[in-house]
Amino acid sequence: TKKLYNKMLPTTFLQKDEMSNWEDYIIQNYKTMYKAYFDQKKYIPKENLIEFSFENFEKDKLCFIKQIYEKFSISDFDSFEPILIEYLKSINNYKKNEFKNIDDLTKKKITENWDFTFSKFGYEI
16 A cells, blocks of 8 residues: 555646655555444445455455355356456466565554454454
């Protein structure tokens, strides 16, 4: 997210970028987004929502995508499955970005602002 903000967003500005440090903006944006999600989630019928961790998704992408198709009664998974399998094979060697160590001040900001999401999703801070 930080890399995206630093590289891509300034190219969309008509004026000089006044935000030299996106960290506070990202932290606040994440907090606002997830507070709104948790506040409004109760209005989403259970049959219209599926949640799972990215870590579990990474372990078996095909299975999770199939579950999504089944949960939402999306037709033709059988015809899509071979295409999906080929695509998943093509990205099999994809290497995720590794995060450098986060400084103590940023960790403190994240803990103070995102602790509610970590606990709701069962992640350790």
